[in-house]
Amino acid sequence: MLQTYEVCLPGRFNGNTREVYLTGEAFFQVTHNPQKPFIAHTDGLNTCVLGTSFNINAYPQLAQVRVSVATGKASVTANHKVLAMLAANQQVAYTKATNIAHTGTYLQIMPIHGRMA
Secondary structure (H helix, E strand, C coil): CCCCCEEECCCCCCCCCEEEEEEEEEEEECCCCCCCCEEEECCCCEEEECCCEEEEEECCCCCEEEEEEEECEEEEEECCEEEEEEECCEEEEEECCCCEEEEEECCCCCEECCEEC
């Protein structure tokens, strides 16, 4: 299991967006704010949400990047092209070498107090 990750974010979210940069895997719970979309930049993908909980798995050594939505909605783009509009319990798997994305159902396995539920 790969467990190293890095999230880069500003000290404050100024401007019109809330942007972070992720290498590895992280689960985000984003507060709803239509005036400031939350954008997570990963290896080749951008995930934009207004208020959502979602997981991103984006390890550079893996062939795919996965975005899985637990609640809310997310837009996933690559090279300024929309790959998927995801709702709750959906995910997209993006293969970096071929630029092909597949969507499907997301089985939620959420960490609770440091354990998997």
